[in-house]
Amino acid sequence: MIFPAFDDHHPPEKDLIDDCVHCGFCLPTCPTYVLFGEEMDSPRGRIYLMNKGLNEEPLNDQMVRHFDLCLGCMACVTACPSGVQYDKLIEATRGQVERRYERTAQDKAFREMIFQLFPYPNRLRVAAAPLKLYQRFGVGDKLKKAGLMKVLPKRMRAMEALMPMLTKQQEVPEFSPAVGEKRMTVGFIKGCVQRVFFSEVNAATVRVLNAEGCDVVTPKAQGCCGALSVHAGREEEFQAFARKLIDEFEDSGVDRIIINAAGCGSTLKEYGYLLRDDRAYAEKARNFSAKVRDVSEFLQELGPVAERQPMPVAAAYHDACHLAHSQGIRKQPRQTLKQIPGMEVREIKEAELCCGSAGIYNMVEPEPATELGDRKATNVLNTGARMVVTSNPGCMLQIQASLKRMGTSMPMAHPMEVLDASIRGESVETLLLNR
Incomplete structure (x- = not known):
């Protein structure tokens, strides 16, 4: 069946659209609605447009513009009392836009x-x-x-x-043995931006996993997980990336698969759904996703054994959207930090609002992204903390850029960098100086 705006390959589902009762609980948490106050730039407005696309209107420039302006942060999913699966709706819609809409050259x-x-x-x-x-x-x-x-x-x-400050690459070995008694064997996904621009985060993550009694297997040839592609509606490209990554881990014998980048993690956990039509990979994808854990989530499931040394510093914790909203992981990173003696975790005002990074959003939509980044950076500064901790490389780059634009700076780290420094007995000043 061909709809006015969509083809018959996974259009936004009518049943999911009908779950929205247009109550408006999503409005205060939607970044673009907060910025523009425009109904069609809210989740319920975009759902209304999706319904129009199923029943009445073909894709047009104005409709696509409202879809493009969505950050895909999924704060609306958290806020919705009706359980609307906006994540599935916007990704299906973006796939349609990618196939059926002709962008400018x-x-x-x-x-x-x-x-x-x-x-x-x-x-x-x-x-x-x-x-x-x-x-x-x-x-x-x-x-x-x-x-x-x-x-x-x-x-x-x-x-x-x-652009991040480029430092010397720290390579992660294919196999890193547990320190002391082995508790589990885990696989580690290096990411793309993470391994090139934040390789120190990967190195710290593996050291922490080893210190907590895990053998870590890191397949050398692993490529992209496809998160950027699927969020932009590039379905075939995503599927190719996903199949290759699944193959890399198929015979690894790992109990869990660990990721330390929020945006990647949310996609990895959805492989089973995203590859549901692939007869050769559907079951493999479900089994793969069942093993995936964000590193903070995993450490809280496992329980700590490595001794933490004091780290007396106040840190503002920024919730990465694809960790807090897409995966529902909020308390685990905070627990991980609070288990470090002397660590004070400060909350950021408007924590539910995206920083404006959102995959490629801050590159393709720089103006609203800049507004959101500056708003987030102001709220970070108002905490009075000495550093920022967050679990996604895009968030780090976005907040750093806004702080720089405001003529200031603040050390920024991944939770695993802070925990690694504590386990190794690094001083606060060394931690801050190296970030």
Whole structure:
């Protein structure tokens, strides 16, 4: 069946659309509704448009624009009293947009550039080489002083602002043995942006897992999990990535599969649903997803054995959307931090609002992303904490960029970096200095 706006390959499901009673509980937590106050830029407004697409109207520029402006943060899923599965609805809709809507040549080229680079760690490493020189010689600051940065397109300026400080790569071995008595064997997923730009987070994660009695298996050839692709509606590309990753872990003999990046984790846990039509992989995908755990989630399930040394510092904890809303993981990262003697965890005002990172959102929609990033950074500063802790690389880049734009800075770390420093007896000052 062909609908006015959609084809018959997994259009947004009518039953899921009908679950929405338009109560409005989602409105205060929706970033774009908070920014614009526009009904069609709210979850219930977009659901209304999906229904129109099933019954009345073809895809048009205005309709697609409202879908594009959604960050996919899933705060509405948390807020909804009716249990509306907006996550499934917006991903189905984006798949339709990707297949059935003709973007401008400029927009299409920019998006293709992103997807030919970010899901491929080896390509990212090649791109990082000239970026190191760019940073070492302060080229960006010189361009800004000369007023030349302003002539770049907004999207390119956004990418430049998000650029992390590049450090020496820390490789994770294919096998890392448990310290002391072995409690479990786990697999570890390195991610793409995480392994190239935040390799120290991966190294810290493996050390923590070893210290807690886990043998860690990290398949060397593993590639992208496909999270960026599926969130952008690139279904076939996602499926290819997912199948390869499942194959990498199929004979690994691991009890759990650990991920330390929130955006990747939410997709990995949905492999069973996302590959439901694939006869060869549907069951494999369900079995794979059943083993996936966010690292903080896993550590709380396992229980601590490694001794924590005091870390007397106040840290603002930022909830990554795909950890808090998509996976429902909020207390575990806080528990992980609070188990460190002397660690004070401070809450951030408007914690439910996205920071504006949202996968590729801060690159393709830089203006609303910047507003949200600056709002989040202001709330972070208002905590009076000495550092920020969060569980997603995109959030780190986004908040750092906003703080820099505001003329300030704050050390930023993943929970595993903080826990690793505590287990190793690192001082607070060393921790802050290295972040």
